[in-house]
Amino acid sequence: MSEIERKFVVSQLPEDVRGARAVRLRQGYLSVEPAEVRIRSRDDREHELTVKSIGALERVEVTLPLTPDQFEDLWPLARRSIDKIRTLHDVEGGTAEVDVYAGKLAGLVVVEVEFGSDADASRFTPPSWFGTEVTEDPRYRNAALAGAESPPT
Amino acid sequence: MSEIERKFVVSQLPEDVRGARAVRLRQGYLSVEPAEVRIRSRDDREHELTVKSIGALERVEVTLPLTPDQFEDLWPLARRSIDKIRTLHDVEGGTAEVDVYAGKLAGLVVVEVEFGSDADASRFTPPSWFGTEVTEDPRYRNAALAGAESPPT
Numbered sequence: 001m002s003e004i005e006r007k008f009v010v011s012q013l014p015e016d017v018r019g020a021r022a023v024r025l026r027q028g029y030l031s032v033e034p035a036e037v038r039i040r041s042r043d044d045r046e047h048e049l050t051v052k053s054i055g056a057l058e059r060v061e062v063t064l065p066l067t068p069d070q071f072e073d074l075w076p077l078a079r080r081s082i083d084k085i086r087t088l089h090d091v092e093g094g095t096a097e098v099d100v101y102a103g104k105l106a107g108l109v110v111v112e113v114e115f116g117s118d119a120d121a122s123r124f125t126p127p128s129w130f131g132t133e134v135t136e137d138p139r140y141r142n143a144a145l146a147g148a149e150s151p152p153t
Numbered sequence: 154m155s156e157i158e159r160k161f162v163v164s165q166l167p168e169d170v171r172g173a174r175a176v177r178l179r180q181g182y183l184s185v186e187p188a189e190v191r192i193r194s195r196d197d198r199e200h201e202l203t204v205k206s207i208g209a210l211e212r213v214e215v216t217l218p219l220t221p222d223q224f225e226d227l228w229p230l231a232r233r234s235i236d237k238i239r240t241l242h243d244v245e246g247g248t249a250e251v252d253v254y255a256g257k258l259a260g261l262v263v264v265e266v267e268f269g270s271d272a273d274a275s276r277f278t279p280p281s282w283f284g285t286e287v288t289e290d291p292r293y294r295n296a297a298l299a300g301a302e303s304p305p306t
Contacts, residue, residue: 031190
C-alpha cells in the first residue's frame with residue numbers, strides 16, 4: 001500500500017501551527033540488515049517494535065507492543081534514530097503534518113500532506129509558508145534522516 | 154549469571170536417550186549487530202523474540218512473546234539459525250541435555266550437563282557414550298553453530 005504524499009521543508013512556521021496539539025514521535029533502528037528492526041514511541045504513550053523484511057524476499061512485517069520501560073531500555077541501542085514533535089494543521093486540500101526535529105536534526109522542520117489520489121496531489125497548491133518541495137529528495141526519507149548527522153543542506 | 158556447564162560431542166546415542174520425551178528447539182538471529190535480535194520456538198508452543206545489547210554498552214535484554222504465526226513469518230528472515238531436537242536424560246551427577254541437530258547441521262549430536270558449582274563440574278565423570286569434550290571449543294557455541302554451514306569437524 002503506497003502512500004501518495006508531498007513533502008516540503010518549512011522555513012517559517014505560522015503562529016497557529018506552533019500552538020497546535022503536539023505529539024512527540026521517536027523512531028529508532030536496532031537493525032537495518034538483514035532484517036529491519038524498528039522501535040517507535042508515540043507521545044511517550046504508545047510503544048512498539050516492528051520487524052520488516054528488506055530486499056527481494058517475500059514481504060514480512062510483524063509489529064509487537066512494547067511497555068514504556070522496554071522502549072526506554074531499547075532506545076539507547078538504536079544507532080540511527082529520529083526524535084521529532086508532530087503537529088497537525090488544516091490546509092486547503094488536506095491535513096498537513098508538521099514535523100519539528102530535535103537532537104542531531106534540530107533546526108529541520110518538514111511538512112507533509114497525504115492525498116487520496118494522484119490527481120488530488122497534483123491539484124494541491126502549497127500555502128506560502130511551505131518552502132522547497134523535497135518529495136523526491138532521498139535525503140528526506142525516514143531511514144536517511146535517521147542515519148544523518150545533521151539536517152540536509 | 155554465568156552457567157557452569159560441560160559439553161561433549163556424542164558419537165553413539167544410547168537407546169533410552171533416543172526414546173525420551175523430545176522437544177523441538179528452533180533459534181534464529183534476525184540481527185547480530187548493532188543489537189542481537191533473536192527469535193526462539195520451544196516445541197512449536199512457546200515463541201519469543203529477544204533483543205540484546207552487544208559489546209561494551211550497558212547490558213540490555215528485552216524479551217517479547219510471539220504468536221506461532223508471527224514466529225513462522227519471521228523464521229525465514231533468520232539467516233543464521235539452529236533447528237534441533239532436545240531430550241533430557243538422567244546421568245550420574247546431573248541431567249544431560251542431548252541436542253540432535255537438523256538442517257545444515259544434521260549429523261551433529263551434542264550433550265550438555267549443567268552444574269551448581271565448579272567443584273561439581275570437575276568431579277563429573279562422563280558416561281561412556283559421551284564423546285570428545287568441546288566445552289572450550291568456540292565452534293560449538295550457539296551463535297557459531299547458528300552461522301555454520303555444516304557440523305564442525
